[in-house]
Amino acid sequence: MKIGVLGSGQLGQMMCLEAIPLGYDFFCYSPENDSPSAKVGANSTVAPYESISDIKEFLSSTNVLSFEFENIPKSTLEYLQSESKTHLIFPPPESLLIAQDRLLEKNHFRKLGFKTAEFFHLTKDTSKIEISISYPWIIKTLRFGYDGKGQVKVQNADDYRSFLENAFRNGNEEYLIEEVIPFQKEISIILTRFQNGEIVCYGSVENEHKNHILDLSIYPARIPIGLNLDAIEMASKLADSLNYVGTMGVEFFVKDNQLYLNEFAPRPHNTGHYTQDCQSISQFQLHILAITGNLPPTDVRPKPTLMKNILGNDFNESLSIARSLLKDDRYKLHLYGKKEAKIGRKMGHLNFKGTLEEVSPLFHDL
Ligand code: ATP
Ligand code: MG
Numbered sequence: 001m002k003i004g005v006l007g008s009g010q011l012g013q014m015m016c017l018e019a020i021p022l023g024y025d026f027f028c029y030s031p032e033n034d035s036p037s038a039k040v041g042a043n044s045t046v047a048p049y050e051s052i053s054d055i056k057e058f059l060s061s062t063n064v065l066s067f068e069f070e071n072i073p074k075s076t077l078e079y080l081q082s083e084s085k086t087h088l089i090f091p092p093p094e095s096l097l098i099a100q101d102r103l104l105e106k107n108h109f110r111k112l113g114f115k116t117a118e119f120f121h122l123t124k125d126t127s128k129i130e131i132s133i134s135y136p137w138i139i140k141t142l143r144f145g146y147d148g149k150g151q152v153k154v155q156n157a158d159d160y161r162s163f164l165e166n167a168f169r170n171g172n173e174e175y176l177i178e179e180v181i182p183f184q185k186e187i188s189i190i191l192t193r194f195q196n197g198e199i200v201c202y203g204s205v206e207n208e209h210k211n212h213i214l215d216l217s218i219y220p221a222r223i224p225i226g227l228n229l230d231a232i233e234m235a236s237k238l239a240d241s242l243n244y245v246g247t248m249g250v251e252f253f254v255k256d257n258q259l260y261l262n263e264f265a266p267r268p269h270n271t272g273h274y275t276q277d278c279q280s281i282s283q284f285q286l287h288i289l290a291i292t293g294n295l296p297p298t299d300v301r302p303k304p305t306l307m308k309n310i311l312g313n314d315f316n317e318s319l320s321i322a323r324s325l326l327k328d329d330r331y332k333l334h335l336y337g338k339k340e341a342k343i344g345r346k347m348g349h350l351n352f353k354g355t356l357e358e359v360s361p362l363f364h365d366l
Contacts, residue, residue, distance in 0.1 A: 001292055002027060004062030006055075007069030008035035008044060010336035010346065011268050011284075014276070015068060016042045018285040024292060029058045030069070037068075039337040052079050064088040066246060066291050070096045070266050071144050090195075090245035090291040095266040098242070102142050102176040105263060112241055114234055114261045117253075122175040124168045133179045139163060142174040147344065148212020153180070181260050183253035187221045189235035190272035192247045192286035194296045199236050200286055202278070202302050204228045207251075207271050213344060216364075217271045217307040218356060219278065223254060230259055238264060247272070247287035270309070270346070277332045277351035278302035306352040306359055308366050312341035318366045322350045325362060330354050 001024050005012050008030035016026040016037055028037040029045040038044040047054035049072050056079075059065055065080070065087060074097065081093040098104045102119075109116050118133045120126070121142075137160070141150035154160050154177075167173060186209065191201040206221035207214055221228065235250040238261075249269020251262040272283035280302040289296070310318045325331045335348035350366060352359050 001025070001064070002062040003288065003292065004029065004058055004065045005037070005042075006030070006049065006065070006067045006072055008032055008037040008042065009068060010036045010338075010348075011068035012037035012042060013040050013336060014273075014282075014284045014334075015066075015268070015287060016040050018282060019288045022285070022288055022292075024288065027058070027062055028068075029055070034339065036336045036338060049073050049076055052076065055079065056083075059083060059087055059089075064090065064291050066090055066287070067096060068267050070099050071146075072096060072100075074100075088291075091248070091266050092243055092245070095242040095244055095248075099264055099266045100143055102140055102145075102263070103174075106176070108241070109238075109261045112234075112237055114238075115258060116261050117178040117181050119179075120177040122167075122177050124171055124173075127164060127168070131177060133177060136180045138178050138180055140176050140178065142176055147214075147346075148209075151212060181253045181255055183255045183260070185221070185223065185254040186262075187223060187231060187252050187254055188269065188271040189231050189250045189252070190247065190269055190275065190283050191232075191235050191239060191250070192283065192290050192296070193239045193244045194290045195245050195293055196295070197240070198296045199239060200296045200300055201232050201236065202272075202275060202280075202283075202300065204231050204252075205271050205274065211344070213311065213346075214270050214309055216309075217274050219274045219302065219305045219307075224257070227254065227257060227259065234259065234261065235264075242266075246290050247283045270349075271307075273334070273349050274305040274307040274351055275302065276334065277353055278305040279353065303353065304355045306354070306356065306363070308350050308352075308363055309346055310335070310348045310350060310366055311343070312338075312345035312347050313343045315341035315347055318347075321362050321365055322348075325350065325360060328360070330358075 008028040013036040028042040077093040137154040187204040204221035206218040208216040249265040253260040330353040
């Protein structure tokens with residue numbers, strides 16, 4: 001069976017590393033040459049996401065199509081949506097259309113009855129309207145944001161006025177203004193929904209960000225059991241509402257024992273990388289099993305695990321710390337083979353099979 005994946009970054013790489021031992025052929029498609037996925041042996045098509053004819057050819061040469069990247073052009077996703085009646089395409093392209101547009105996403109959450117930050121859709125036309133959300137705000141570009149890119153914090157009316165001065169240079173920019181939630185914790189749920197509608201879920205993982213980029217994940221999250229169950233229920237309801245198949249990541253803020261849904265990713269998620277070394281089954285293997293029509297595993301019993309991202313900042317130093325920790329077999333290094341180390345670029349991660357109490361202080365220096 002041939003699996004085709006749009007995108008060829010580290011998520012595709014880690015999918016490929018699970019697909020091949022399971023006996024599936026792996027094909028990736030992206031505009032990038034010499035990608036992380038190609039590096040581990042994925043057959044790669046190098047072509048633009050906008051090219052419907054190339055996408056069509058790729059689709060017909062594979063048995064099932066999936067994604068490792070959600071920012072595929074809307075027109076391509078709409079084409080794939082029309083093809084999903086005759087081709088196996090998982091997750092449904094509609095879940096990507098929703099996830100890549102923060103307004104559609106937030107409205108979908110509200111429709112399901114979930115609490116979210118208050119928000120306002122800012123366009124040139126709505127920029128004259130008085131906004132009732134109290135400061136501070138985070139203003140996010142409506143589409144194509146990741147790792148906090150395209151986000152601006154606005155403390156007061158003066159900040160907002162200066163933001164507006166440059167906000168509509170092209171005239172058609174769109175933003176989502178969100179109230180800042182003064183959360184106590186961030187958590188996420190990684191789940192996999194199978195073709196029979198069953199869901200496999202690891203339970204909540206706790207996440208810490210630095211400069212808006214994920215830094216550390218702690219599994220299991222240190223939250224009350226009831227909150228964990230609520231998060232699982234909300235994420236499952238979201239997956240059901242999308243008729244989702246595959247692995248997804250759902251991000252929450254925890255404030256005063258309440259859950260605010262932030263966003264979801266229609267693909268394996270950075271906060272699920274700990275599952276590679278949680279002594280159970282990884283989010284990538286679950287994704288491959290789900291999209292290829294297998295039944296869900298019945299026994300998923302992950303052990304406490306930590307994940308630390310390794311960024312391009314001071315990469316050589318981080319690498320030598322990470323390698324020095326490998327003398328202890330509870331550490332597992334995963335590098336993506338990216339060509340160039342840039343500030344803020346995710347180059348790899350280090351997992352630790354154990355707890356914060358057991359981990360070396362050097363782990364935090366990465
Ligand atoms: P990523 O792709 O890394 O998940 P993103 O660019 O899509 O990020 P968000 O996840 O919405 O954007 O925001 C990144 C981080 O910024 C959040 O994890 C959180 O730490 C902070 N943040 C975003 N929105 C809010 C909010 N409304 N209130 C408080 N903090 C927020
Ligand atoms: Mg996020």
